[in-house]
Amino acid sequence: MRNIDPIWESKYSKGHKQYYPISLDLKIRNLETKDKDLLYKWRNLEKFVLLSLTKKKVKKNEHENWFNSTICNKNILAFIIEKSLIPIGKIQFKKIGKKKCLIGIYLIGKNIGLGMGPNLIRKSCKLVFKKWKSVTIIEAEIINENKRSFYAFKKAGFENFEDKNKTTNDKINKLVLYRD
């Protein structure tokens, strides 16, 4: 019997968009050129500036360069999360080796803390394992203080990564998800 992956099989098109259902009103779709301004606005929200490595706002031209190189990069899979067709966040996977990729996710404003994260993470990782056959490990790097994110990844099936090079001063927790 054929092994059917529900998220992959149930993708559907609306116009030229391809949606991947997460739950009844929650979907992810591929990043599109028209998302450029929206992502610029999101990136410079105070909460995300504080979560970023540089802790600084980005300039419009920096964002344009980042966006243009992201959207056409074969080593990046970026999705917009939509709830009832309204964009509420982004989820991204970046290959960092033949077998590894790094996941990043954020939800916007009041969508945080409603329990959507674990399901989004679990199902989008399944999709990525399906799309990138060579990838066997998905890594998440989480700032120590970000307990909500840590538990969201744990609930999605991620486990602690015993990093031999980790020092006690490290501010980042690494979690990993292995292909089934």
Ligand SMILES: CC(C)(COP(=O)(O)OP(=O)(O)OC[C@H]1O[C@@H](n2cnc3c(N)ncnc32)[C@H](O)[C@@H]1OP(=O)(O)O)[C@@H](O)C(=O)NCCC(=O)NCCS
């Ligand atoms: C990370 C993120 C996607 C998680 O999704 P979410 O839907 O908000 O997560 P949840 O509401 O399911 O919370 C996850 C768990 O953390 C727990 N939690 C929430 N806040 C917590 C806190 N301050 N301390 C400890 N646990 C906390 C929740 O109780 C929940 O566990 P439970 O379901 O067993 O109760 C979302 O919070 C987000 O976008 N945050 C901002 C960006 C970000 O931090 N991205 C991750 C960078 S690696």
